[in-house]
Amino acid sequence: MLPFRLVYHPKYDLNLGPHVFPSQKYRWLRDRLLQTRFCGEDDFVEPEPASDEDILLAHERAWVTKLKNGTLSYQEILQLEIPYSPQTIAAFWVAAGGTILAARLALESRLGFNLGGGFHHGFAGHGEGFCAINDIAVALRRLQKDGAIARAMVVDCDVHHGNGTAALFAGDPSVFTLSIHQFHNYPAVKPLSSMDIHLPDGTGDDEYLHRLRNGLAAARSMFHPDLVLYVAGADPYCEDQLGGLALTFQGLMERDRLVLETSLRENIPVAVVLAGGYAQNVQDTITIHANTAAVARKLLQAL
Numbered sequence: 001m002l003p004f005r006l007v008y009h010p011k012y013d014l015n016l017g018p019h020v021f022p023s024q025k026y027r028w029l030r031d032r033l034l035q036t037r038f039c040g041e042d043d044f045v046e047p048e049p050a051s052d053e054d055i056l057l058a059h060e061r062a063w064v065t066k067l068k069n070g071t072l073s074y075q076e077i078l079q080l081e082i083p084y085s086p087q088t089i090a091a092f093w094v095a096a097g098g099t100i101l102a103a104r105l106a107l108e109s110r111l112g113f114n115l116g117g118g119f120h121h122g123f124a125g126h127g128e129g130f131c132a133i134n135d136i137a138v139a140l141r142r143l144q145k146d147g148a149i150a151r152a153m154v155v156d157c158d159v160h161h162g163n164g165t166a167a168l169f170a171g172d173p174s175v176f177t178l179s180i181h182q183f184h185n186y187p188a189v190k191p192l193s194s195m196d197i198h199l200p201d202g203t204g205d206d207e208y209l210h211r212l213r214n215g216l217a218a219a220r221s222m223f224h225p226d227l228v229l230y231v232a233g234a235d236p237y238c239e240d241q242l243g244g245l246a247l248t249f250q251g252l253m254e255r256d257r258l259v260l261e262t263s264l265r266e267n268i269p270v271a272v273v274l275a276g277g278y279a280q281n282v283q284d285t286i287t288i289h290a291n292t293a294a295v296a297r298k299l300l301q302a303l
């Protein structure tokens with residue numbers, strides 16, 4: 001058995017058909033982890049979909065109603081950049097349930113790993129960039145409401161700025177948001193996170209890891225969370241179609257180790273979510289996500 005549970009549901013698939021977002025990656029990642037004997041069937045747990053009450057902890061009722069009734073405007077669908085279907089919307093509810101479960105599991109056993117989620121471009125009242133519901137905010141609000149945590153830190157290492165998460169927690173001293181991303185990339189408007197690390201185009205492993213190490217140290221000197229939510233995007237990879245950084249597999253694993261180790265060493269539980277990944281060869285995206293799980297296992301076995 002793994003020292004942590006893998007949260008997965010077949011309904012994570014956003015059913016996008018041919019699209020730059022490989023919405024079947026969740027199943028492919030699960031298959032890879034099983035085929036390589038990284039884990040067994042017993043290591044997976046299936047989440048319940050988030051309830052509407054959960055979703056409403058982070059989102060405006062009008063937005064939730066539009067998503068559920070299929071009454072989005074043309075402009076709203078354009079901004080979302082994915083086609084509307086009831087299955088796609090249902091997938092966001094299940095992903096949010098998965099992130100809630102991964103966060104609860106982290107509190108029980110140091111780490112929880114959602115093989116989905118990370119929809120950090122979701123705002124309270126609209127969606128953007130493939131993200132209709134911000135599972136990160138839903139999960140943290142749910143755990144705060146339950147009294148399971150008071151303070152949380154989001155460490156967002158997707159290549160794109162975590163604009164929705166930044167906006168949702170703006171002015172809230174109980175949640176520290178750190179985003180490290182390529183500056184000249186989507187989203188054009190970047191609401192302030194608690195800490196933003198803007199990277200130039202083409203940043204490689206060494207510079208990235210140096211900036212991340214310093215950022216994490218500074219963030220942790222200012223803020224002590226009860227839980228870290230790690231947004232482990234695969235898109236800082238050098239061959240990503242939507243990213244312009246130049247990290248290698250090795251650099252990305254070192255990134256994972258840095259984020260996970262700095263938290264776990266201080267007994268701060270970590271919930272991991274996947275976020276983006278658009279490598280030219282989709283198998284590379286799967287490898288990067290699988291590597292994150294491998295780094296987590298190695299660390300937990302060593303600590």
Ligand SMILES: [Zn+2]
Binds near residue numbers: 160233235275276277
């Ligand atoms: Zn991204």
